[in-house]
Amino acid sequence: MDNTATRTRIQTKNRQAILDAGLAVFAQQGFRGATLDQIAKAAGLSKPNLLYYFPSKEAIHVALLAGLLDTWLDPLRALDADGDPVGEVLAYVRRKLELSRDFPRESRLFANEILQGAPRIGPALSGELKELVDEKATVIRGWAAAGRIAEVDPYHLIFSIWAMTQHYADFDVQVHAVLGPERADPYPSAGAYLDTLFRSLLTPRNVT
Amino acid sequence: MDNTATRTRIQTKNRQAILDAGLAVFAQQGFRGATLDQIAKAAGLSKPNLLYYFPSKEAIHVALLAGLLDTWLDPLRALDADGDPVGEVLAYVRRKLELSRDFPRESRLFANEILQGAPRIGPALSGELKELVDEKATVIRGWAAAGRIAEVDPYHLIFSIWAMTQHYADFDVQVHAVLGPERADPYPSAGAYLDTLFRSLLTPRNVT
DNA sequence: GCTTGATTTGACCATTCGGTCAAAGCAACG
DNA sequence: CGTTGCTTTGACCGAATGGTCAAATCAAGC
Numbered sequence: 001m002d003n004t005a006t007r008t009r010i011q012t013k014n015r016q017a018i019l020d021a022g023l024a025v026f027a028q029q030g031f032r033g034a035t036l037d038q039i040a041k042a043a044g045l046s047k048p049n050l051l052y053y054f055p056s057k058e059a060i061h062v063a064l065l066a067g068l069l070d071t072w073l074d075p076l077r078a079l080d081a082d083g084d085p086v087g088e089v090l091a092y093v094r095r096k097l098e099l100s101r102d103f104p105r106e107s108r109l110f111a112n113e114i115l116q117g118a119p120r121i122g123p124a125l126s127g128e129l130k131e132l133v134d135e136k137a138t139v140i141r142g143w144a145a146a147g148r149i150a151e152v153d154p155y156h157l158i159f160s161i162w163a164m165t166q167h168y169a170d171f172d173v174q175v176h177a178v179l180g181p182e183r184a185d186p187y188p189s190a191g192a193y194l195d196t197l198f199r200s201l202l203t204p205r206n207v208t
Numbered sequence: 209m210d211n212t213a214t215r216t217r218i219q220t221k222n223r224q225a226i227l228d229a230g231l232a233v234f235a236q237q238g239f240r241g242a243t244l245d246q247i248a249k250a251a252g253l254s255k256p257n258l259l260y261y262f263p264s265k266e267a268i269h270v271a272l273l274a275g276l277l278d279t280w281l282d283p284l285r286a287l288d289a290d291g292d293p294v295g296e297v298l299a300y301v302r303r304k305l306e307l308s309r310d311f312p313r314e315s316r317l318f319a320n321e322i323l324q325g326a327p328r329i330g331p332a333l334s335g336e337l338k339e340l341v342d343e344k345a346t347v348i349r350g351w352a353a354a355g356r357i358a359e360v361d362p363y364h365l366i367f368s369i370w371a372m373t374q375h376y377a378d379f380d381v382q383v384h385a386v387l388g389p390e391r392a393d394p395y396p397s398a399g400a401y402l403d404t405l406f407r408s409l410l411t412p413r414n415v416t
Numbered sequence: 417g418c419t420t421g422a423t424t425t426g427a428c429c430a431t432t433c434g435g436t437c438a439a440a441g442c443a444a445c446g
Numbered sequence: 447c448g449t450t451g452c453t454t455t456g457a458c459c460g461a462a463t464g465g466t467c468a469a470a471t472c473a474a475g476c
């Protein structure tokens with residue numbers, strides 16, 4: 001079943017349906033909160049049929065997480081050392097916000113995993129993730145040293161971008177509760193706000 | 209058992225032990241992920257004994273959430289319309305960050321609840337919480353209109369403060385994984401970074 | 417249309433979990 | 447020291463849950 005080369009149309013279709021359903025259920029209920037019956041129902045399959053495609057509940061979860069980190073890091077990878085510093089960071093913020101808007105379930109799945117202490121992707125965090133962040137932090141530090149952006153801690157800069165963009169996906173319920181029904185879609189104004197926020201932080205001024 | 213006036217020393221002690229244990233377990237495992245056995249063990253009690261003090265697992269969870277929102281909002285309540293605008297916001301940020309540092313389990317409990325769609329405190333969000341935020345948003349808007357701080361969307365300003373401060377508690381594992389073992393305590397540098405960030409956003413300049 | 421392998425399912429199982437209960441233990445007070 | 451009411455627990459229960467399996471169904475090539 002894990003041999004990608006040997007997949008019938010039905011297999012591809014059903015595996016996808018299961019992953020979709022699993023994403024929806026895991027994102028809202030967490031790993032332990034999700035049940036195979038819920039996932040099976042959401043996928044339009046019976047429970048044994050679901051287990052014909054994936055050996056266990058955990059396998060579905062792992063399959064989902066596997067692709068996730070990569071997609072999640074793509075926007076950061078695209079941060080170009082040779083580009084315009086402020087523009088590069090702002091573009092990163094924008095891409096990350098779009099990810100939250102377009103893939104809120106993925107964001108919540110990730111949030112759940114981290115909240116639980118990252119039992120399944122812990123290693124990837126201190127490996128892959130840390131390496132990429134270290135690399136980009138060096139780039140940002142270089143920009144600051146050259147006076148092209150203000151002096152900031154690159155790690156906290158990145159954390160703050162993550163925190164604020166993911167907030168709109170993960171805490172969606174709270175955001176909507178506070179904004180009320182009038183302002184149904186917070187993303188346009190959030191984009192503008194974040195743009196202002198990071199622009200004013202990074203734009204270098206009164207160079208000493 | 210819910211009559212606070214009639215509490216023996218033993219009752220007060222054990223109820224507190226249960227709430228402590230519940231906080232630890234719920235914060236890490238989420239509501240469905242937590243089991244009564246885990247909580248009982250963490251509290252040093254037997255499961256039936258635990259249910260002698262609280263009628264159900266849900267009752268423990270509710271008791272925990274009950275006090276939480278209030279504590280969580282106190283720092284925002286303290287935002288003083290008559291104080292120095294930039295100073296007031298920065299003080300709010302600092303208090304909120306201290307809350308994350310000193311009560312990370314409470315923060316994660318809250319995060320879990322929101323991620324799950326706020327099934328238990330949803331009403332409080334669109335009630336109490338929204339009212340307070342609306343009130344403070346008006347204050348901030350007033351400051352901006354008077355030219356005492358830069359023009360910003362007060363709601364997104366508040367969201368960003370929440371997001372960034374809670375990030376250090378909720379995504380603690382990720383923060384530590386990225387920073388590595390050298391920078392064990394991120395809070396001092398996070399405080400400095402957030403101070404810079406919001407100061408540069410809010411400080412009014414080139415008044416038109 | 418028949419064979420073969422892929423797909424689907426009803427029935428079932430072991431374990432876990434929230435919760436109950438009756439009985440035992442214990443502290444305090446007269 | 448005996449009574450009374452608070453506290454603790456071992457044994458148990460029913461429901462839910464992850465997972466199994468053998469048998470039934472179906473799709474596709476010959």
